[in-house]
Amino acid sequence: MDDLLKNLSNEAKEIISLLRKQEEIIWFNPQRGKQGSLNTVDQKSVADMQEAAERLQRFAPWIELNFPATAADNGLIESPLVPIRLMQKVLDPEAEVKGQLYLKRDDILPVSGSIKARGGIYEILKLAETIALKHQLISLADNYAVLSSPENKRVFSDYSVAVGSTGNLGLSVGIISAQLGFQTTVHMSSDAREWKKVKLRSLGVEVIEYDDDYSKAVAEGRKSAEADPNCHFVDDENSEDLFMGYSVAALRLQHQLKELGVIVDKDHPLFVYIPCGVGTGPGGVGWGLRHLYGGNVYVFFAEPTQSPCVLLGLATGLHDKISVYDIGLSGKTEADGLAVSRASRPVCEKLEPSLAGCLTIEDRHLYSLLSMLEESEGIRLEPSALAGMPGPVVLSSSNEGRAWLAENNLTDVMKDATHIVWSTGGSMVPPEEMQEFIARGRQEMQ
Numbered sequence: 001m002d003d004l005l006k007n008l009s010n011e012a013k014e015i016i017s018l019l020r021k022q023e024e025i026i027w028f029n030p031q032r033g034k035q036g037s038l039n040t041v042d043q044k045s046v047a048d049m050q051e052a053a054e055r056l057q058r059f060a061p062w063i064e065l066n067f068p069a070t071a072a073d074n075g076l077i078e079s080p081l082v083p084i085r086l087m088q089k090v091l092d093p094e095a096e097v098k099g100q101l102y103l104k105r106d107d108i109l110p111v112s113g114s115i116k117a118r119g120g121i122y123e124i125l126k127l128a129e130t131i132a133l134k135h136q137l138i139s140l141a142d143n144y145a146v147l148s149s150p151e152n153k154r155v156f157s158d159y160s161v162a163v164g165s166t167g168n169l170g171l172s173v174g175i176i177s178a179q180l181g182f183q184t185t186v187h188m189s190s191d192a193r194e195w196k197k198v199k200l201r202s203l204g205v206e207v208i209e210y211d212d213d214y215s216k217a218v219a220e221g222r223k224s225a226e227a228d229p230n231c232h233f234v235d236d237e238n239s240e241d242l243f244m245g246y247s248v249a250a251l252r253l254q255h256q257l258k259e260l261g262v263i264v265d266k267d268h269p270l271f272v273y274i275p276c277g278v279g280t281g282p283g284g285v286g287w288g289l290r291h292l293y294g295g296n297v298y299v300f301f302a303e304p305t306q307s308p309c310v311l312l313g314l315a316t317g318l319h320d321k322i323s324v325y326d327i328g329l330s331g332k333t334e335a336d337g338l339a340v341s342r343a344s345r346p347v348c349e350k351l352e353p354s355l356a357g358c359l360t361i362e363d364r365h366l367y368s369l370l371s372m373l374e375e376s377e378g379i380r381l382e383p384s385a386l387a388g389m390p391g392p393v394v395l396s397s398s399n400e401g402r403a404w405l406a407e408n409n410l411t412d413v414m415k416d417a418t419h420i421v422w423s424t425g426g427s428m429v430p431p432e433e434m435q436e437f438i439a440r441g442r443q444e445m446q
């Protein structure tokens with residue numbers, strides 16, 4: 001391991017020494033725009049995203065029937081984009097952020113209350129479609145609501161689904177998979193919350209617990225699934241389906257921005273700040289946005305100071321070959337879904353050419369921001385979902401941020417910028433636990 005670190009560039013070594021200090025930092029990706037112009041819109045990638053969106057559209061009648069909360073959106077699992085002006089004032093009393101601040105409310109996504117309702121559900125629906133077509137239960141033009149019939153569910157019950165998860169992915173995959181009729185096993189790491197296990201077991205999902213971190217849960221899940229040809233393993237670190245499911249958010253967001261009359265172009269840049277664990281969720285969204293908006297969108301991943309695995313993977317160029325343990329960090333954070341020690345390799349490879357950068361945040365600030373948002377806007381998020389919240393202020397007011405904006409000729413257009421903080425979860429947290437989060441945040445604010 002020492003060899004691995006010895007051969008790094010001086011820039012990478014400097015970043016590592018900052019990360020070791022566990023301070024909050026913002027890091028700008030030197031590779032952005034270096035591997036070819038970002039101002040070309042890649043039609044193939046857009047077509048892939050559209051294909052995923054059409055698949056979700058085909059399932060809309062089934063989703064609406066099984067999850068009535070989606071009826072308002074006709075069976076689409078989507079969340080609102082809302083301005084948070086009151087929070088913006090509290091967050092930034094000096095008004096250093098000139099543009100408009102929005103919250104993308106994946107915390108209230110129907111079905112599973114987190115961003116995982118995008119990727120996890122998409123992957124299982126795609127699996128169900130493949131099996132249903134093979135058994136001629138449906139054709140592409142049919143109303144997929146028929147998949148709810150007892151006969152069709154019996155066909156699905158010959159198949160099984162497995163996933164390794166810190167919690168939210170297991171919850172998403174488990175809920176949808178059990179509803180379709182698949183036999184479902186969720187391998188959970190030690191940091192997963194009790195209520196998620198209880199909820200899954202109540203749906204007939206088998207929950208296997210490990211006294212170890214997320215990578216272990218994934219590895220064990222992968223191993224047990226390999227033995228069974230009828231078992232589909234949802235691989236959070238490598239799955240293309242998950243990634244594409246998340247990317248559909250970019251198409252939907254583009255539509256929402258248009259409806260709100262928000263322009264995105266060279267003079268109206270779009271900044272997006274998304275909490276990041278292994279990288280698949282924020283990666284899918286970021287990749288999708290890059291292919292829709294080219295160089296006019298700037299995506300930042302937000303990670304806890306103890307588990308900045310994607311920042312570390314990209315800054316060193318080692319991607320998944322280095323873990324936060326290798327530089328002496330604990331990997332431990334109370335932010336569900338973000339306690340990940342090693343980045344996804346495909347995500348590092350796909351995002352390296354376009355990602356704007358990463359920022360890190362301490363757990364105690366997740367809590368104080370959680371209370372601040374609750375008090376100002378009445379919006380209740382889980383701690384992880386706040387990770388991106390400091391992004392706009394750090395970018396606009398830190399020395400590093402200002403220098404980077406100037407280098408990228410953005411200083412003068414920031415007054416017309418749009419900032420979107422991606423809220424990744426919260427609505428399924430039990431009320432007692434939410435009260436504790438809020439109380440803890442109030443303490444942290446003092």
Ligand SMILES: *Cc1c(COP(=O)(O)O)cnc(C)c1O
Nearest residue numbers: 168277278279280281337424425
């Ligand atoms: C999973 C998760 C993320 C990050 O997604 P990754 O795909 O692991 O990077 C962020 N926030 C919450 C609440 C999550 O559950």
